[in-house]
Amino acid sequence: MSTVADLWNLQTTDLAVAAVKQRIGEIQDQLGETAELREARQEVAQSESELTAWRKKQQSLENEVQDFSSRIETAERDLMSGRVRNPKELEGMEANVAALKRRRSALEDDILEAMDQVETCREQLALDSELLAEIETSWNGAQADLTDELTQKAGELKQLAEQLNKQWAAISPDDQALYRQLRGQKGGRAVAVMQHNSCQACGVSLATGNVQQVRARNERVFCPTCGRLLHYQTH
Ligand SMILES: [Zn+2]
Secondary structure, rough: OOOOHHHHHHHHHHHHHHHHHHHHHHHHOOOOHHHHHHHHHHHHHHHHHHHHHHHHHHHHOOOHHHHHHHHHHHHHHHHOOOOOOOHHHHHHHHHHHHHHHHHHHHHHHHHHHHHHHHHHHHHHHHHHHHHHHHHHHHHHHHHHHHHHHHHHHHHHHHHHHHHHHHHHHOOOOOHHHHHHHHHHOOOOOEEEEEEEOOEOOOOOOOOOHHHHHHHHOOOOOOOOOOEEEEEEEOO
């Protein structure tokens, strides 16, 4: 015949199993990449692509300027060659050179702007990379800790499950049925300790007669308020 103390000990192991399982679930939820890490990676990728875009823009402006320079050179050479003598025509050629120079000058302003942007993007990328490195370092540490804890909890669970099986096997079929029923009805806690003449689960003060019955440990006493089986701990 199993005792209330046996059921109490069973419940203690049962609750420990539930707590370890819950913690394992929490750890599994936390394993893997965090939103913070993914966001930091995205920021770096974004900064890299902006930097690349501005570098390309700068390069293409520089090519355009080179193109204009050679057109200006050709036009000036033609102007100086003496090939054309008609003043009207010469005036037109001069105006053309001046127009080319104005367009080149505008492009050179654009290059300065692009260079500024390249510098800004480079600084931003450096900041984002630094932040990502910090987040990665702390994430790696946290993941290693979680993995260690998971291994430890898995070991604990194995041990507790074995203990629970042994304790369960030692409980009489009637008490197994009682425990199962109360456990289901009372939020996983079938047995409550009587402490300072009160039910520790619901806090109600017990009548003297009940207190004496629980202490005597001869018969099963249920809390008149919450219905749990009352257990008297001697130690
Ligand atoms: Zn109670």
